[in-house]
Amino acid sequence: MKSAFIFHGTAGHPKENWFPWLKGKLELLGYTVIVPQFPTLAHQTLENWFNVFEKYKEFYSEDTVLIGHSLGGSFLLRVLEKYDIKIKAAFIVAAPIGVLPIKNYEGDKPFIGHALDWKKIKSHSNRFFIFHSDNDPYVDFGNGKELSKNLGTELIFIPDAGHFNEKAGYLQFDLLLDKIKEL
Numbered sequence: 001m002k003s004a005f006i007f008h009g010t011a012g013h014p015k016e017n018w019f020p021w022l023k024g025k026l027e028l029l030g031y032t033v034i035v036p037q038f039p040t041l042a043h044q045t046l047e048n049w050f051n052v053f054e055k056y057k058e059f060y061s062e063d064t065v066l067i068g069h070s071l072g073g074s075f076l077l078r079v080l081e082k083y084d085i086k087i088k089a090a091f092i093v094a095a096p097i098g099v100l101p102i103k104n105y106e107g108d109k110p111f112i113g114h115a116l117d118w119k120k121i122k123s124h125s126n127r128f129f130i131f132h133s134d135n136d137p138y139v140d141f142g143n144g145k146e147l148s149k150n151l152g153t154e155l156i157f158i159p160d161a162g163h164f165n166e167k168a169g170y171l172q173f174d175l176l177l178d179k180i181k182e183l
Contacts, residue, residue, distance in 0.1 A: 003059040004180075006035045009070025010044065010104050013037055017069065017165045018173040025177050026065075034059055038075075046110045049075055050082070060085060065180060066125075067091040069164065070139065071104075074111040080124040081117050089127040089183055091176060092147060094164050099142035118150045128153040129179050133161035133168075 004026050006019050014020070014035035023033045034056045039048045060079075064087040068076030073095025080090060096102040098112045122128075128151045132144025148155035158175070162168030 001032060001059070001061070002030055002063045002065075003032045003034065003061065004065040004067060005056070005060070006033065007066070007068040007072030007075050008035070008038065009072045010107055011040045012070070012072070013040075018170050018176075019069075021172040022067070022177060026180065029181070031065070032059055038072075041107065044071075044107055044110070046075075046078060049111075050078075053079065057083075060087075062086060063088055065089050065091065065183070067093070067176070067180075068095060069093045070095060071108050071111055074108065077116055077121055078111065080121045083124065085124065087125050089129065089180070090125040091129045091131070091179065093131045093173075093176070094133065094136055094139050095143060095147065096139045097143050097146055097150075099140050099146050101140050102143070103138040116150070122151060127183070129156060129176075130154070131156045131158060131161075131164065131176065133158050133164065135160055136163045138163050 014037055019035055023035055026033045036052050038052050066076045073092035076090055096108050096112055130144055130147045132141055134141050144155050164170045
């Protein structure tokens with residue numbers, strides 16, 4: 001069964017940005033789409049986020065596509081690092097991995113404050129897609145470059161896209177959908 005997970009970022013929720021639009025488009029393509037609500041701010045820990053993910057783990061398989069926005073992209077990397085399943089593809093949008101400045105670094109530190117096992121992460125996804133912009137007010141462009149280098153994949157640079165959120169005009173994300181359709 002084809003499945004897709006969409007992970008929101010810090011202080012986020014499943015109904016923001018382009019998530020509802022993408023969920024609807026993927027469902028039309030036959031995907032089971034899970035957009036979990038993760039604990040935010042005061043309860044934003046890696047353990048708490050994994051506790052939420054575990055509720056949906058039955059949908060996590062070789063036919064899975066992971067999509068993570070902002071801290072959701074950082075969490076996506078931790079999921080790939082933890083579970084010994086090679087998924088179809090991982091899409092990482094404006095994710096912090098520790099290259100400063102990061103606007104909410106202290107709140108994001110539990111996710112990005114310790115080293116990632118890049119070899120293990122790379123072995124658990126067939127393909128990686130990294131999206132980043134040059135004017136993101138929250139996550140420095142260096143994070144996208146570092147992700148691209150560590151994952152050995154192209155950085156999909158979109159100028160003036162900000163943080164790929166509603167404030168930047170992202171209520172839909174056609175290029176992301178097109179890349180998923182190409183799988």
